[in-house]
Amino acid sequence: MSKVVEISPTTRHEGHSKLVLKVNDEGIIERGDWLSITPVRGVEKLAIGKTYEQVPKIASRVCGICPIAHTLAATEAMEASMGVEIPDDAYLLRVILQCANRLHSHALHDILALPDMYIPGTDTKINPFTPEEPVRSVAKRIQTLRMIGQTIGEIVGGEAVHPSNPRVGGMYKNITPRARAKVYDLAKQAIPLAREQMEFMIAVFENYGKRDWAEMCGREVAIPKDLGYHQQGYMAADPLYGSTSLDANPGWDPARWLEVRPWDWYMGEEEITLEDPAYPVGGTTKAGTKAWPQMQACTGVPLYDGQPVEVGPRARMSIFKNYDRKGAIGLNIAREMEYMDSVYKMIEAADAVNTSAPVCADVIPQGDGEIGWAANEAPRGCDVHLAKVRNGKVEWFSMLVPTTWNFPTCSRALTGAPWELAEVIVRAYDPCVSCATHMIVLDENNKLVAQKLLE
Amino acid sequence: MEYLGQYKAVYKAKSGCEDILAKAQDGGIVTSMFAYALETGIIDGAIVAGPGSEPYKPEPMIATTVEELFASRGTKYSISPNISLIKEATRSYGLDKIGIVGTPCQIQAVRKGQLYPIGLRDVPDKIALALGIFCMENFPYQGLFQMVEDHCATKIDNVTKMDIGKGKFSVYTERGVNSQIPLKVTHKYEQPGCHVCLDYVANMADISTGSVGTPDGWSTVFVRSAAGEAAFNKAVEAGWIVAESMDGVKPGLELVEKLATEKITKNQKYLEHRAHKEHAALKPLRNPYI
Numbered sequence: 001m002s003k004v005v006e007i008s009p010t011t012r013h014e015g016h017s018k019l020v021l022k023v024n025d026e027g028i029i030e031r032g033d034w035l036s037i038t039p040v041r042g043v044e045k046l047a048i049g050k051t052y053e054q055v056p057k058i059a060s061r062v063c064g065i066c067p068i069a070h071t072l073a074a075t076e077a078m079e080a081s082m083g084v085e086i087p088d089d090a091y092l093l094r095v096i097l098q099c100a101n102r103l104h105s106h107a108l109h110d111i112l113a114l115p116d117m118y119i120p121g122t123d124t125k126i127n128p129f130t131p132e133e134p135v136r137s138v139a140k141r142i143q144t145l146r147m148i149g150q151t152i153g154e155i156v157g158g159e160a161v162h163p164s165n166p167r168v169g170g171m172y173k174n175i176t177p178r179a180r181a182k183v184y185d186l187a188k189q190a191i192p193l194a195r196e197q198m199e200f201m202i203a204v205f206e207n208y209g210k211r212d213w214a215e216m217c218g219r220e221v222a223i224p225k226d227l228g229y230h231q232q233g234y235m236a237a238d239p240l241y242g243s244t245s246l247d248a249n250p251g252w253d254p255a256r257w258l259e260v261r262p263w264d265w266y267m268g269e270e271e272i273t274l275e276d277p278a279y280p281v282g283g284t285t286k287a288g289t290k291a292w293p294q295m296q297a298c299t300g301v302p303l304y305d306g307q308p309v310e311v312g313p314r315a316r317m318s319i320f321k322n323y324d325r326k327g328a329i330g331l332n333i334a335r336e337m338e339y340m341d342s343v344y345k346m347i348e349a350a351d352a353v354n355t356s357a358p359v360c361a362d363v364i365p366q367g368d369g370e371i372g373w374a375a376n377e378a379p380r381g382c383d384v385h386l387a388k389v390r391n392g393k394v395e396w397f398s399m400l401v402p403t404t405w406n407f408p409t410c411s412r413a414l415t416g417a418p419w420e421l422a423e424v425i426v427r428a429y430d431p432c433v434s435c436a437t438h439m440i441v442l443d444e445n446n447k448l449v450a451q452k453l454l455e
Numbered sequence: 456m457e458y459l460g461q462y463k464a465v466y467k468a469k470s471g472c473e474d475i476l477a478k479a480q481d482g483g484i485v486t487s488m489f490a491y492a493l494e495t496g497i498i499d500g501a502i503v504a505g506p507g508s509e510p511y512k513p514e515p516m517i518a519t520t521v522e523e524l525f526a527s528r529g530t531k532y533s534i535s536p537n538i539s540l541i542k543e544a545t546r547s548y549g550l551d552k553i554g555i556v557g558t559p560c561q562i563q564a565v566r567k568g569q570l571y572p573i574g575l576r577d578v579p580d581k582i583a584l585a586l587g588i589f590c591m592e593n594f595p596y597q598g599l600f601q602m603v604e605d606h607c608a609t610k611i612d613n614v615t616k617m618d619i620g621k622g623k624f625s626v627y628t629e630r631g632v633n634s635q636i637p638l639k640v641t642h643k644y645e646q647p648g649c650h651v652c653l654d655y656v657a658n659m660a661d662i663s664t665g666s667v668g669t670p671d672g673w674s675t676v677f678v679r680s681a682a683g684e685a686a687f688n689k690a691v692e693a694g695w696i697v698a699e700s701m702d703g704v705k706p707g708l709e710l711v712e713k714l715a716t717e718k719i720t721k722n723q724k725y726l727e728h729r730a731h732k733e734h735a736a737l738k739p740l741r742n743p744y745i
Contacts, residue, residue, distance in 0.1 A: 154577060158546050161576075165547070178499070178519060179549025 002030055003274040005419050006285035009037070010426055012112040014065050015403075015433025019426065020267060020291045023274065023419045027221075032414030033266050034407055034426055035297035036433045047397035052078040052168050052367065052387075055394045059385065060162045062399070062435040065108065067162045068101035068153060069378030070385075070399070070435065073242070077385035078168045078394070080244040080372025082365050090170030090359040092349045096156045096183060097163060098241055098376070099346040103190065104149025104160075105379035106335055106342075107142045109430040110201055113332060114138075116214075116424050120207040125215070138200060141193050148190045152346065155179050170360040177355050187346045194339040201336045209329040216420035217278040223418075228328030228425040230413035234315035235304050235405065237375035237382050240345055244374040252375040252384060256305050257400070262297035265408055269295075279420070299436050301408050302400055308408035311381025312429060313338050328413070328428035335430065366392040378402050380430050403429070403436040458715035460658030462677040463684050465708065467669045468691075468698040480530040480618070481666035482674030484696065485556050485586050488662065488686065490521045491695040492554055497686050498583045500544055501554035503527040504535035510611050511603075512596045515540045517548050530588075532617055533596045534646070538564050542574070545581050552583035558590040559654035559663075566659045584686055587657020589665025589675075589711075591619070591649075591718055598644030606641075607634035620666060650725045655715035662687055668711040669704055675711060 003025075008018030016038045022031040043062050047055045056074035060067040072094055079086065114126045119134070128139045150160040156175060157163025165171050175183070209227075213220040236251070237243040243251030269292040277283035285291070301308065309315070314334035317323030323334055367389030375384045381402030388396040406429045414422050470476050470483035472490070479486065489501040505516030505527045513535035518524040537557050544550045555565060562585055569579040594602070603611045607626045616627040623635045657663035661683030668675040676698065678684045690696045701708060 151577075155546055155549050158543075159576065173543075173547045175547045176519075176549060179547055182549040182551075 001025070004270045004272050004291070005274040005276070006272050006289070006291050007279065007419075007423065008285055008291075010034075010423055010431075011281065012115065012423075013427055013431045013433065014063065015431065015436070017426075017431065017433045018291075018296075019414075019422050020270065020293050021414065021419045021422055022267070022270075027418050027420070029414045029417050029419050029422060031267065032411050032422060033293040033297075034411045034414065034422075035262070035266060035293050036299045036403075036407065036436050037296060038298055038434045038436075040298060041434065044397050044399060047387075047394050050394055051392055052082065052389050052394055055387070055397060056166070056168070057162070057164075059397075059399065062401075063432060064161050065105060065432055066101060066378045066380065066383070066435075068097050068157060069376045069383045070401075071157075071163050071166050072098065073374050073376035073378075073383045073385040074387070074397075074399075075166050075168055076242070076244050076374030076376065077372055077387040077397075078367075078389055080246050080374050081370055081387045081389040082168070082367040082372070083246065083370075084169050084361055084364055085246075086170040086361055087357065087359055089174065089354050089357040092353040093156050093171050093175065093359060094166060095241055095349040096346050096353075097153060097166070099342040099349070100149045100152040100156065102149075102338065102342040102379045103194070103346075104146045104153070105430075106339060107145040107149065107197070109335065109379075110197065111139065111142050112430075113427055114204070116427065117204045117208050118211065118214075120203055123215070126204070138197070141197050145190060145193055145197060148186045148193075152183050152186055155183055167360065169364045170358075172360070174355055174357065174359045175353070180350055180353065180355055183350045184347065187343055187350065190343045191340075194343050198336045198339045202333050205329050205332045205336070209327075214421065214424075216418075217276050217280075221418045221420045223421065224416060226327060227417055227421065228331070228413045228428055229326050229416070230310070230409060232307060232409045232412055233304070233309045234318045235309040235311050235382055236315040236319045236377065237384075238377050239316050239320040240341065240377060242374060242376040245372050252373070252382065254371075254373055254386070257384075258303045258306065259300045259400075260303060262299060262301055263294045265301040266293035266297050266411075268292065276420075297407075299404050299407055302405055304405075308412065309405060310409045311402050311405045313379075313381075315381060316377060328425045331428040366390075369395060371396075380432050381405060399435065401432075401435040403431050403433055406431065407436065458719050459656050459677065459708070459712060460654075460663075460679065462679045463681075464678045465701050466676045466678070466698040467673050467701050467704050468664075468676045468696050469673045471694045471697050474525070475528065476672075478525075478528040480528075480616075482664070482669070482672065482676075483528070484662075484664040484674045484676055485588065486524060486528050487695045488584070488586060488690055489518070489524055489554050489556070491690040491693060492584055492686060493519070493521055493524065495689070495693075496552075497689075498552045498554035500548060500550040500552075501556070501584075502537045502540050502544060503556055504531055504537065509596070511599065511614065511617065517544050517550070519548070519550075529616065530618075532594050532619065533599045534593055537561055538568070541565070541568070541582075542578055545578055551581055553581050554584040554586070555582065556586040556588065557657075557660075558593060559587055559657040559659075560590075560648075560652055562587040562657045562660045562663075563654065584662075584682065585660050587660025587663035589656050589663065589667055590652075591655065591714065592645040592652075593649055594641070594644050595646055598646075602636070602641055602644055606636045609634055650722055651729070653719050653722055653726075655718045656711065665711075667714055668701075668707055668709075675701070675708075 059074035060071040154160040158165035275287045369390035373386040384400040386398045470487040475483040492498040500519040504513035507514035513531040661680040
């Protein structure tokens with residue numbers, strides 16, 4: 001007889017989400033639903049009728065962790081719709097921004113993921129905030145890496161959070177030679193730190209993968225060898241930066257994308273029948289409470305070739321670099337392996353950028369209503385923005401953000417794991433939930449009528 | 456000395472560099488301080504009032520070399536919104552130690568921005584040296600243009616120097632034609648915002664300077680903060696600035712005090728006037744020094 005347990009809210013990631021899990025008598029998940037319960041932002045609706053300059057700025061406000069990805073994706077979606085070609089040096093500045101964003105975001109994920117993990121060779125869980133070694137120097141290294149990412153974002157993007165410098169047509173300002181030297185020095189400083197951090201984190205994750213049990217709720221929970229395995233495919237537009245509909249070989253195909261309602265994809269109404277007050281923090285939801293995932297999910301369910309797909313570091317690594325580790329640990333390791341590339345690419349781009357070249361296109365056509373899309377490889381995966389611009393005004397705007405893709409995929413990956421470890425799997429996706437929220441429409445009986453209407 | 460703010464020392468000073476003095480308004484203190492600070496790494500860039508699109512229309516610029524700094528020598532009696540660059544200096548210019556020069560109100564803005572960095576993320580700790588200049592009032596460019604072209608009957612393109620002193624606004628040209636008009640003629644061209652200002656000698660700057668109180672070719676310098684004191688003393692030691700005691704200097708601090716009192720009491724009266732109930736729509740401003 002299966003029982004239902006709900007973990008709400010899930011912790012140590014961005015945004016608000018919850019887990020509704022059907023488990024068997026051994027506590028193994030038979031069916032898991034991971035859903036966003038973040039209130040709707042309404043950005044896609046707000047964008048309609050605004051100018052193409054405003055919309056990327058509004059879109060970036062959807063979140064504070066990867067605003068760079070949203071700014072770049074929305075800007076490039078406008079450019080794709082209007083057919084704007086940006087100067088090479090503007091592209092290089094955007095690449096630096098992209099790498100800076102990835103560097104700081106991955107470092108941030110490390111601090112969120114570490115408390116699940118053990119110091120290798122011991123049964124002590126890592127507390128990243130302890131003043132004791134070896135954890136103290138790791139925490140400091142993470143902060144330094146974040147400082148470097150944010151400072152470079154600030155120099156090139158004008159602002160570390162919600163960058164002001166990118167614009168439709170390129171960038172507002174080029175950087176000065178002194179600023180470029182600073183970017184270069186900071187990136188150089190990051191090389192040894194990023195390498196040490198990558199090696200440390202991989203060792204910690206590998207150690208977790210080899211362990212037989214993890215302590216949860218005051219008991220030893222067996223870790224399955226296939227923790228977080230799923231059978232879904234991967235989707236990535238580019239190993240580092242992104243792709244738009246203007247590219248000769250676009251990395252993403254809108255014809256293969258379909259968005260369906262959570263109604264069709266999530267569980268119906270369930271009563272919680274299992275509770276554990278020892279679950280951190282504050283216990284799981286009380287037994288007897290009702291949960292209704294298909295109504296409560298605040299996302300659409302995007303499908304690629306009719307199936308949910310995984311996006312993110314492992315998708316990029318699998319598609320472009322033949323990486324083949326599966327499961328939650330494999331995903332975490334893939335993320336760590338992206339550190340070095342983001343630092344080296346930053347240096348390469350800083351090397352190549354001409355600080356006295358123009359960084360904005362001479363001519364910006366005002367758009368004729370054609371659909372344009374841009375897929376930006378945000379730290380958490382492929383962030384696709386679609387737009388139609390006519391006479392300088394945005395007619396239609398849609399954001400297909402990484403965690404929206406990952407919600408249904410990760411829900412599949414929960415099957416077979418002990419429910420106590422469900423959050424470990426969720427955290428491996430480095431979820432960033434707030435941008436992954438879409439609007440749904442209810443009728444007078446609270447039945448879901450349409451989601452596509454208001455996208 | 457109620458209206459002169461707190462200061463550690465006051466000097467009669469001028470630049471030790473002939474190049475700077477040649478084009479300086481008075482003692483060339485701001486240019487010399489920034490030049491010394493740039494050379495020695497106290498700052499890595501300075502926000503100054505550079506040349507703009509029209510003659511004597513200042514435009515803020517970031518000088519990262521002494522050559523760039525020299526382009527901004529001399530006073531332009533119009534508004535240069537230097538604070539507008541303060542964030543950009545830390546961004547695409549990549550500066551870590553900023554020098555900024557401004558009128559008393561601008562220095563107040565800098566300090567307020569350091570206290571409440573709204574829209575100035577990561578900027579407060581990067582202000583290394585804030586130099587203030589004495590300021591009685593400021594003119595919008597159109598007002599200045601009219602004063603020069605109409606009242607002084609001089610084409611503004613031909614002007615080599617403008618000066619306010621001894622109750623007169625003076626315009627000097629290359630051909631040697633000098634025009635002077637009494638200041639009471641210029642009052643109506645002043646910015647209305649200047650009439651609520653209760654600061655004459657940039658009380659919140661690290662160092663504040665102006666011509667009042669010292670003979671021609673010299674400046675009065677108030678050294679106010681520890682950072683200002685360290686930088687000023689080193690600049691004097693290195694010979695960039697010649698500083699002498701204010702003792703016995705005529706007209707001396709009495710004149711500075713007199714003008715400061717004049718400005719502040721006059722503006723306080725205006726503030727009270729605005730606070731009167733017939734002008735209830737105009738809210739009284741709080742005295743920032745109480």
